[in-house]
Amino acid sequence: MPNDLSPLRRSQVVGTYGPGAVVDFRAGQKGGSVSIVTAGLDAWDERSKKPGLAHDQVIFEPRLQHKLNIAGFRLPPVNPEIAPGVPAKNADTLLGVRFPSWLQCPGCHLLKRAFRWDPEPGQAAPVCQSCSVEQGKKVYPIPVRFIVTCANGHLDEFPWERWAEHTPSCTKQKPLRLVATNVAGLAGLLLSCTECDQRRSMEGCFSTDVLKTVIGKCSRRRPWLPGDAEDTCDAPPTVVQRGASNLYFPVVDSALDIPPWSDRVQKVLENHWHDLLNAAPEDRADLIRILKLHERVGRTVEELVKLVEERSRLLAEPTNESIRWEEWAQLTRHDQPFGAQEEFEGHPERVPDEIRRWVGRLTVLSRLREVRAIRGFNPRDPARWRARPPHRPRSQLIPRPGCLRIEVRGEGIFVALNGERLAKWESQPDVITRVATVAERYAERQRGDQEREITPTPAARSQLGACIDPAALARLWVLRVVSAGTPLRRPRSVGTWPGS
Ligand SMILES: [Zn+2]
Numbered sequence: 001m002p003n004d005l006s007p008l009r010r011s012q013v014v015g016t017y018g019p020g021a022v023v024d025f026r027a028g029q030k031g032g033s034v035s036i037v038t039a040g041l042d043a044w045d046e047r048s049k050k051p052g053l054a055h056d057q058v059i060f061e062p063r064l065q066h067k068l069n070i071a072g073f074r075l076p077p078v079n080p081e082i083a084p085g086v087p088a089k090n091a092d093t094l095l096g097v098r099f100p101s102w103l104q105c106p107g108c109h110l111l112k113r114a115f116r117w118d119p120e121p122g123q124a125a126p127v128c129q130s131c132s133v134e135q136g137k138k139v140y141p142i143p144v145r146f147i148v149t150c151a152n153g154h155l156d157e158f159p160w161e162r163w164a165e166h167t168p169s170c171t172k173q174k175p176l177r178l179v180a181t182n183v184a185g186l187a188g189l190l191l192s193c194t195e196c197d198q199r200r201s202m203e204g205c206f207s208t209d210v211l212k213t214v215i216g217k218c219s220r221r222r223p224w225l226p227g228d229a230e231d232t233c234d235a236p237p238t239v240v241q242r243g244a245s246n247l248y249f250p251v252v253d254s255a256l257d258i259p260p261w262s263d264r265v266q267k268v269l270e271n272h273w274h275d276l277l278n279a280a281p282e283d284r285a286d287l288i289r290i291l292k293l294h295e296r297v298g299r300t301v302e303e304l305v306k307l308v309e310e311r312s313r314l315l316a317e318p319t320n321e322s323i324r325w326e327e328w329a330q331l332t333r334h335d336q337p338f339g340a341q342e343e344f345e346g347h348p349e350r351v352p353d354e355i356r357r358w359v360g361r362l363t364v365l366s367r368l369r370e371v372r373a374i375r376g377f378n379p380r381d382p383a384r385w386r387a388r389p390p391h392r393p394r395s396q397l398i399p400r401p402g403c404l405r406i407e408v409r410g411e412g413i414f415v416a417l418n419g420e421r422l423a424k425w426e427s428q429p430d431v432i433t434r435v436a437t438v439a440e441r442y443a444e445r446q447r448g449d450q451e452r453e454i455t456p457t458p459a460a461r462s463q464l465g466a467c468i469d470p471a472a473l474a475r476l477w478v479l480r481v482v483s484a485g486t487p488l489r490r491p492r493s494v495g496t497w498p499g500s
């Protein structure tokens with residue numbers, strides 16, 4: 001299909017290939033390289049026959065919905081198979097916007113926007129016709145190395161035209177050329193105009209002050225979203241290399257599908273849940289009757305109204321932390337196998353004698369659904385990113401509330417450490433000293449952040465917090481060795497008990 005690039009896994013889209021990320025593709029098997037910004041959900045909807053939550057590929061998770069105040073989640077589109085190996089026609093695809101649009105030919109070194117190169121029918125990568133004829137093979141111009149961004153995540157093209165400093169009489173109709181000379185570094189990279197012959201080296205293009213004189217303020221462009229740029233941005237624009245690893249850090253929320261949310265009733269209610277929850281309590285019975293939800297779950301209207309009330313109380317103000325603690329509460333509640341007909345199935349196991357001193361509880365989770373939602377990203381400075389509250393990503397993927405989500409099904413092991421032993425261990429003098437050293441280094445780092453005007457990260461860690469992550473990671477490493485080939489995810493740690 002024209003302009004199709006490579007297939008992606010859904011999990012990649014809620015990660016490094018998420019909306020707003022600049023990613024490289026190859027057009028076809030031997031085609032040229034294509035750099036794009038993955039488009040946000042509004043762009044998907046512009047092309048989709050069923051926009052928003054009317055789309056077939058949606059999912060629901062009441063706890064995350066409530067936390068983010070949205071009615072549901074879109075899945076990254078997949079092309080369903082209508083028969084084994086036969087994908088459906090006209091299915092939605094993940095969209096990308098070409099970025100940067102400036103491409104340079106490796107043969108003649110000319111620099112032009114993508115639409116000014118010779119198109120290759122059905123391919124996203126154009127060719128340089130004259131170099132292709134000269135070399136007897138297809139020569140594909142490649143996306144330029146430099147792009148402009150700011151601390152708020154806006155993205156724009158490098159100002160090639162303005163950097164070139166044409167003569168006043170130049171019509172700027174002919175292409176630019178970028179040539180590497182013998183001089184080392186950016187000073188040796190020479191940009192020239194093939195019409196007026198003005199030349200300028202790229203030296204200083206990474207300097208914020210120099211760039212300011214060329215382009216002034218941030219353009220506030222967000223190529224991953226349709227429509228106008230945002231109203232304001234005071235962050236100074238800077239030049240970065242395309243493909244720099246610090247451009248994109250997705251902000252991801254996740255939750256396990258736990259009881260009571262994992263039960264059959266909730267699955268029936270799911271796409272009406274947001275409406276039921278937001279309806280006035282006295283209107284819920286009517287809504288249930290109109291939608292015939294009571295018939296579908298096999299309960300009376302009154303029973304269902306009560307269930308909605310109970311569950312709406314459960315949802316009261318969840319933060320990321322309480323989402324984790326609700327999971328903890330579910331996992332520690334059961335002494336017998338539970339959840340056989342649900343998304344969440346567990347089997348408490350007898351703790352083996354050799355580890356009983358350290359481990360208080362062991363549960364094998366034979367069925368588990370984790371949901372992960374991406375709702376924005378933070379650019380550039382990982383220190384700033386760490387310091388920001390995770391619910392306020394700097395760059396929203398979409399201007400109106402909504403979210404992109406995936407679900408992962410798998411298995412898990414729940415390990416609760418022996419609380420008494422842990423308390424004893426925490427009070428040992430050498431542990432206290434060690435943690436104090438870690439805390440001091442942490443504080444030092446925060447002071448450094450403050451000097452660089454970065455908001456310090458909140459709350460020092462507890463003794464347990466300082467050691468639990470490394471301990472969990474060590475166990476994960478052991479699991480990786482014994483279960484070679486099985487994909488494992490990072491341990492899900494809970495944090496400090498709320499209020500303590
Ligand atoms: Zn060429």
Ligand SMILES: [Zn+2]
Nearest residue numbers: 166170193196
């Ligand atoms: Zn010129």
Ligand SMILES: [Zn+2]
Nearest residue numbers: 150154218233
């Ligand atoms: Zn900006």
